[in-house]
Amino acid sequence: MIPAMKTYQISPDGARELALTARNLDEVSHQLPQGLYTTFRTYSNGTRVLGLQAHLDRLYQPAAVQEITPAVSEVELRRFLAETCRRAGGESRLRLTLGVSDSPGAVFVTIQPFTPLSAETYQGGVHVVSAETARKSPRLKSTAFIESSADLRKLVRDDVFEVLLCRNGSVLEGMTSNFYVIQAGALITSRSGILLGVTRRTLIRLARKAGLEVEYRAPDLDEPFSEAFLTSSSRGIVPIVAIDEKSLGNGVPGVWTKTLMSAYDAYVEKYSQKI
Known part of the structure; x- marks a missing residue:
């Protein structure tokens, strides 16, 4: 299991981990360019997600309307998510962010261990x-x-x-x-x-x-x-x-x-x- 929250910027050249200090996902969002986001969790030891395409649509469909080109394709982002969740082990909670103002098209992924409600x-x-x-x-x-x-x-x-x-x-x-x-x-x-x-x-x-x-x-x-x-x-x-x-x-x-x-x-x- 990942020991703490990690945030990556994803580009065609690969993933770059960002040095952010935050206690929760919202504090991460405050430090990233303003944009669209979606949040979800994994199931089955980090291998499955419910409605992943709908979550991706939240980012990529409005981007197309606003004529913003994401830094990576949905296929490339899915590939990164699968590998990152596999390496994390256990269940994870993820937030995907797509920049629309200061850094239009920039793609960020934040992952943290998922703790279910009691x-x-x-x-x-x-x-x-x-x-x-x-x-x-x-x-x-x-x-x-x-x-x-x-x-x-x-x-x-x-x-x-x-x-x-x-x-x-x-x-x-x-x-x-x-x-x-x-x-x-x-x-x-x-x-x-x-x-x-x-x-x-x-x-x-x-x-x-x-x-x-x-x-x-x-x-x-x-x-x-x-x-x-x-x-x-x-x-x-x-x-x-x-x-x-x-x-x-x-x-x-x-x-x-x-x-x-x-x-x-x-x-x-x-x-x-x-x-």
Whole structure:
């Protein structure tokens, strides 16, 4: 397993490790050129990823629209990822960054050992808080948002897992996740004003397959929903048991949430692909 976080700049000439000092991925992003990014984890001892092509599309498709030529092709980047994850051993968490301003087309890869959330977190659920704010460019996953949301991120601490981004009391998404509620047999989640997460696509398919209707709108904080949860590529499905001072259900993850968590785990096992 890699002993610590490492960041590389990838070019046709190879990979150059950067001498950065950082405690987490966001601190790395602050030290790189502003750009697009995507974050994900590996499975099966670092050999497989769920939805890798969708993560690469987050970088390469907007780059094409903006007429930015990445320093390396998707094929070359995949080759580097496979070799780096193999050498790392165990599971890794990765962040890919594509420069769009100061260094247009520059490609960076940050890799660190992956530490999963505890079983207690998934079994007991988490507490989140809400804030009246939203992304300026929600369809692009830009490191500019990491910088602009620095003060919000300070709200995340031991007893607060995530910050929900709201508009007029309606929840759009989590700061680093997508947000959903269950109400009267329906899965409710916003489709506008949000970053369309890679895991979100899978979750919606699984919800329909499980028998839930899917309603696209931003749920209001004061609605009487019985269950809520978050999704992200690194954390999967995380149940919410309290929002601000409001407890959900009986203060434990609900039946639908647990059903979807099991379905997602099975989906990862079946459909994660070799890098």
